[in-house]
Amino acid sequence: MQFTDVGGVTKAVLGGRLDSLSVGEVETRFIANIVPKEQPAVIDLSQVSFIASLGIRMLLGTARALGRHGSKLALFGATGPVMEIIETTAITDIIPVVSSEAEALALVTA
Amino acid sequence: MARDLDLVRGDRLHCLELIDWVDGARRHIVGPLGLKIGRTPPADVVLADSEVSRSHCLVALDGDDLVVSDLGSTNGTYVDGVRIEGMVPLPIGSILQIGKRSFQHECRTRAEVTESDELDRELQKASAYIHALLPPPSHDGPIRCDWILVPCARLGGDAFGYGHLGDDLFVTYLIDVAGHGVGAAMLAVAVMSQLRQRTLPDTDMRSPAAVLATINRLYQMEEQADLYFTMWYGVYDARSRQLRYAAAGHHATFLVPPDRSRTIAAGNRNVIIGAMPGATFQEETVDVPTGSSMYVFSDGVFEIIDKGGRQWSIADFERLILEPQIDGMDETQRLFHSVRDAAAPGPLDDDFSLVVAQFD
Numbered sequence: 001m002q003f004t005d006v007g008g009v010t011k012a013v014l015g016g017r018l019d020s021l022s023v024g025e026v027e028t029r030f031i032a033n034i035v036p037k038e039q040p041a042v043i044d045l046s047q048v049s050f051i052a053s054l055g056i057r058m059l060l061g062t063a064r065a066l067g068r069h070g071s072k073l074a075l076f077g078a079t080g081p082v083m084e085i086i087e088t089t090a091i092t093d094i095i096p097v098v099s100s101e102a103e104a105l106a107l108v109t110a
Numbered sequence: 111m112a113r114d115l116d117l118v119r120g121d122r123l124h125c126l127e128l129i130d131w132v133d134g135a136r137r138h139i140v141g142p143l144g145l146k147i148g149r150t151p152p153a154d155v156v157l158a159d160s161e162v163s164r165s166h167c168l169v170a171l172d173g174d175d176l177v178v179s180d181l182g183s184t185n186g187t188y189v190d191g192v193r194i195e196g197m198v199p200l201p202i203g204s205i206l207q208i209g210k211r212s213f214q215h216e217c218r219t220r221a222e223v224t225e226s227d228e229l230d231r232e233l234q235k236a237s238a239y240i241h242a243l244l245p246p247p248s249h250d251g252p253i254r255c256d257w258i259l260v261p262c263a264r265l266g267g268d269a270f271g272y273g274h275l276g277d278d279l280f281v282t283y284l285i286d287v288a289g290h291g292v293g294a295a296m297l298a299v300a301v302m303s304q305l306r307q308r309t310l311p312d313t314d315m316r317s318p319a320a321v322l323a324t325i326n327r328l329y330q331m332e333e334q335a336d337l338y339f340t341m342w343y344g345v346y347d348a349r350s351r352q353l354r355y356a357a358a359g360h361h362a363t364f365l366v367p368p369d370r371s372r373t374i375a376a377g378n379r380n381v382i383i384g385a386m387p388g389a390t391f392q393e394e395t396v397d398v399p400t401g402s403s404m405y406v407f408s409d410g411v412f413e414i415i416d417k418g419g420r421q422w423s424i425a426d427f428e429r430l431i432l433e434p435q436i437d438g439m440d441e442t443q444r445l446f447h448s449v450r451d452a453a454a455p456g457p458l459d460d461d462f463s464l465v466v467a468q469f470d
Contacts, residue, residue: 020459050421052459052460053286053338054288056338057336060331081423088360089359089382091381
């Protein structure tokens with residue numbers, strides 16, 4: 001899990017399996033590195049091979065917390081199996097999911 | 111006390127704890143004489159499993175550590191997925207697989223064992239309560255149903271139900287709360303109870319879209335400890351032979367005609383329950399061929415890693431559904447054992463819930 005600042009936008013890179021166990025291990029650090037900054041954020045999912053329901057909940061919780069500060073969150077780079085889960089849950093109705101980092105940055109800073 | 115100290119690393123006891131524990135003894139303490147595991151007495155741990163040999167393996171203390179030896183079993187003894195030969199270490203946290211059953215090696219103090227046993231008893235009562243709320247299997251009549259629910263933790267976040275809404279209408283639903291454990295189970299039970307009693311306010315229970323909309327209004331995440339859930343709800347009309355359904359963040363249910371040549375997906379795209387106040391939900395309708403079976407399930411049924419390390423998708427489970435049925439074996443058992451056999455050793459990552467309905 002890596003965090004960088006891209007011109008006032010927090011960029012987080014997640015990797016591996018976001019299953020129940022790993023979400024329990026990373027969730028606090030993930031949220032603590034994004035939400036308190038009160039600035040828009042983009043999440044790179046290109047290296048995530050699987051996302052369980054608790055992973056979806058972590059992303060939703062982050063988006064809602066940022067939203068309370070008037071900041072946006074966007075996801076990008078989701079691969080086939082992860083995109084399939086995202087599509088099934090229809091969280092794209094709540095969090096924008098795009099293919100590239102540039103699209104995600106443009107969305108959250110618009 | 112002195113005897114206790116003989117058994118342990120420091121003041122800790124070596125325990126073998128059954129994964130996928132349903133009832134009976136969950137935890138077995140390895141004493142100075144070791145534990146013999148087999149299918150019949152005089153084994154110390156008796157596993158009623160045809161894949162377990164009468165005298166299968168021996169787990170013993172070796173100084174402060176545990177070791178395991180296969181006793182010439184037919185199907186082998188596995189440690190963390192690797193078949194053992196001779197005597198090998200059984201490290202703390204490792205998984206010992208014998209037949210269809212798996213144990214985890216844990217080290218616990220006597221106080222922890224006592225406390226954990228008490229907690230297990232309480233959780234077993236809670237689990238029994240949840241099972242008591244589930245509908246009984248029905249093997250007679252024009253619609254026959256069976257189900258299996260195997261939580262990955264002592265309490266799961268899945269719940270389901272089915273029953274008649276009138277002379278011709280038959281409703282089936284399944285709820286899958288994100289995560290598992292006590293919190294998820296309590297939410298699942300709350301929703302299930304409302305659906306069982308049909309106490310949703312101002313809601314036409316025959317309309318899947320209306321039911322999901324009401325449930326979404328009643329169970330928003332911020333009022334439910336940040337828990338959301340997915341749900342599938344379907345109403346079968348025996349007169350028109352149509353299934354009216356809606357899925358909220360949930361994958362499709364499959365219908366399988368009697369020639370079992372294909373599946374018919376009954377799924378559509380709606381947002382998960384609890385994440386979007388005021389969300390609207392769409393429903394769809396599908397014709398149900400005479401003699402079809404219907405498979406309603408949670409994602410824990412297919413979101414496994416197989417023995418080859420591959421992450422499964424729903425397509426893998428769909429393939430399993432279409433495999434030949436087994437005479438004398440219920441479909442829910444066939445599919446559970448197929449998934450369990452395909453999965454890597456250790457507990458399943460998520461609750462396994464499956465309802466199979468058979469229509470005339």
